Amino acid sequence: MIGLPHYLLVGSALFGIGAFGALTRRNAIAVLLSVELMLNAANLNFLAFWRFLTPTAMEPHVGVLVGLAVAAAEAAIGLAIVLSIYREFGTVNLDKIAELKG
Amino acid sequence: MSADLGLLAFVSLTVLTLVPAILVVSTRNLVHAGFWMLPCLIGVAGFYALLEAHFFVVVQVLVYIGAILVLIMFALMLTRDVMDPKERQTNAAGVWAGGVCGGGLLATAHILFHHTWRASSLRPEPAHEQTVALGTALVTRYALPFEAVSVLLLAALIGAIVLAKSLRPVAPPPGCDGEVRRA
Numbered sequence A: 001m002i003g004l005p006h007y008l009l010v011g012s013a014l015f016g017i018g019a020f021g022a023l024t025r026r027n028a029i030a031v032l033l034s035v036e037l038m039l040n041a042a043n044l045n046f047l048a049f050w051r052f053l054t055p056t057a058m059e060p061h062v063g064v065l066v067g068l069a070v071a072a073a074e075a076a077i078g079l080a081i082v083l084s085i086y087r088e089f090g091t092v093n094l095d096k097i098a099e100l101k102g
Numbered sequence B: 001m002s003a004d005l006g007l008l009a010f011v012s013l014t015v016l017t018l019v020p021a022i023l024v025v026s027t028r029n030l031v032h033a034g035f036w037m038l039p040c041l042i043g044v045a046g047f048y049a050l051l052e053a054h055f056f057v058v059v060q061v062l063v064y065i066g067a068i069l070v071l072i073m074f075a076l077m078l079t080r081d082v083m084d085p086k087e088r089q090t091n092a093a094g095v096w097a098g099g100v101c102g103g104g105l106l107a108t109a110h111i112l113f114h115h116t117w118r119a120s121s122l123r124p125e126p127a128h129e130q131t132v133a134l135g136t137a138l139v140t141r142y143a144l145p146f147e148a149v150s151v152l153l154l155a156a157l158i159g160a161i162v163l164a165k166s167l168r169p170v171a172p173p174p175g176c177d178g179e180v181r182r183a
Helices: A004-024 A028-053 A059-089 B003-026 B030-050 B054-078 B094-114 B127-139 B143-164
Strands: none
Touching (some): A004 B003, A004 B030, A004 B094, A028 A059, A059 B054, A059 B127, B030 B054, B054 B127, B127 B143
16 A cells, blocks of 8 residues: 555655756756756655645645745746846856856 | 555656656756656646645646746746757766765665654545635734745745846947937
8 A cells, every 4th residue: 555655755756856957967947947856855745744644734734835935936036047147157057157166 | 546546546646757857857958858847747746636635736736837837948948049959968976966866765765664654544634624724724823934935925026026137237229429318
């Protein structure tokens, strides 16, 4: 029977894939996509815990809603920063944007 | 729902979520990577349905697919021409990043399946009662986090406008000797 550890394993796998993408991608927007995968994994784990441990509690739902709003804010701000970097440097390749590297 | 049907739904949703997720982080064409996000997000919405969190199925489709993904696709298309799909899209950190993520995943799986979970035998309330309870909680007990999120979203809105606006002064048009007339 499918239980809590299976859902948490899918969530962890999604988080691991997202973390791998965030660490290895060279394009800033692809990194943002990977971060969205990680945020999705966090929400999935939240709701899995809610369903199997405290199915009548309201707190996890509020937490997931806050997480969704943070994801939306992150996407908007992240993409605005990427667009202004693109205007300044003419590229969104993270290997080439190294002004602050000592 | 019978156990077999639940297992089938779980396995197919796992494939629907994880295979596109791997393609999102590995495919070279970034527009394709953006489109691969779509089945992945739908798969996560399916998991929410399986977990009986009905409200969040709708929210996932509306917010993630309807708003965030569309926003990302716009940004991809606005900056697309600079990165050739034939060029390598990953940096030199692939091996150790894979090691860290894979090792972390294995360690997590080990902990998950060796921990005894005190699962509750209760079932979630039906969809409409969950939604009513969430709405009530957001304006009574959790009004403060709700308002904090509103302020965060307002700040993000204003911040995104300020950041995306061009900071450089617009160059004077040719024929105009340096004097920019203001309308």
